[in-house]
Amino acid sequence: MRKLFLILILFSCFSTSYAQGRYKPESMLNYQEVDQKLLHFGFTLGINSMDFAIYNSGNGDVRAEQVSFTPGFSVGIVSDLRLHEDWSLRFLPGLEFGERTIRYSNLPLETVNVESVLVNLPLLLKYRARRLNNYRPYLIGGASYKIDVQSQKSLNPDKDMLIRLKSTDVYLELGAGIDFYLPYFKLATELKFAVGLRDILNHQYDFDNPGYEAYTDAMRKVNSKIITLSFHFE
Template sequence: MKNNEDVGRSMLKILCVALAAAVALQVAARSNALGLNRAYADQRSWHLGFSVGLHTQDFVFTHNGYVTADGQSWFMEQPSFSPGFCVTGLVNLRLNTYFSLRFTPGMYFGNRTVIMHDVNSGSREEQDIKSNLVVVPVDVKFSALRYRNARPYLVAGAMATFDVSRRRSREPLQLNTADFLLTAGFGCDFYLPFFKLCPEIKFCFGLTDVLSHDRPDFQDDPDGYKFTHSLKKLTSQMVVLSFYFE
């Protein structure tokens, strides 16, 4: 009989401790939830947003050592970077706790200044290449665990671009309209009371030759071919700083 009473008291103590622990956990969880902004924002299957930002465009020149009949050997470079403006929309599809798929179509406005100089005579020419790009990026986003009101993440994907700026004939270098780039970057979600602010840095690496090698506008001026003929390939690169509002 005494053993039964002892067992009953032990079970009662265990039950009281379990109830106290459950209440403490509930209070702690409630206090933690009250300290989080937009606690359930990441549980939505999809959401929309937009971004504004800055970017710089760069060229990677692959020279072929071409020498003209009169001994000229032209070398191209982009000595400086000019910041451009970009704006995109956002469609984010949640895949699971850590991964999501992002579509961010938009417009990039920028320009690049190319310096062309003859290494033999020292002659120099300059061309300002403006671009208005329609961009169609698709990225996979990998997010770390949320810590309070911040959640860092990585992104990687691909981006197609279409230059809709007006082409002018007789330019030393002329670019094709379409390009395809691989992208990789990182950022952080900051949870504010009414929206998420997500600064992000992305690096874009062009895969296609964007130089137009066929130049019928120089048929009556063969000397104009010297710049295009001096390049085997021309690819593009970009660094993009975006601020997403989600």
């Protein structure tokens, strides 16, 4: 987590430095009315990387670890409620698609792929720094409730689905970005980290598919982490 926060701080500093470097007092200010609206909407597209924080149980000599990061994508709707000149409350419902691969030691099947389709329901507070020409860096943070509609009620050995995840989780989210004011709309680039608070591994055995209990028993707890690079069009 310390590395994630360091990356976030560096990204924020780069965003501010970039905006200040591009500042020209004589330039025309684009699309000023968007920050004065009480409520405005838009849409968002993003690239994500889903990660597991795996805590091994230590039972026997079986160990599990995530070994690859497959890029996923995100889509959603932006709704922004103005609270103050520098503050706004944002609700960005959307979908997140991703995949994670777990490698096991000392088990017949060494790798298990876990696909997720998350319904994302975040409520975030956004703080904007002073606008510099047509650029405005910001910080954002809050919480989200995610529903995994891809989670399975039973194992599927034919498709190498040998563990199950719980369908819901609560995340803390923190990020930074830059608002770019264009003539007819505002484009924001944003880097955000989301950390799941619950153990999302379903520890109950699937008695209809016996013989695969070791894949679940190898892990004591599994938490989810997601890094997302988003592009908001408002």
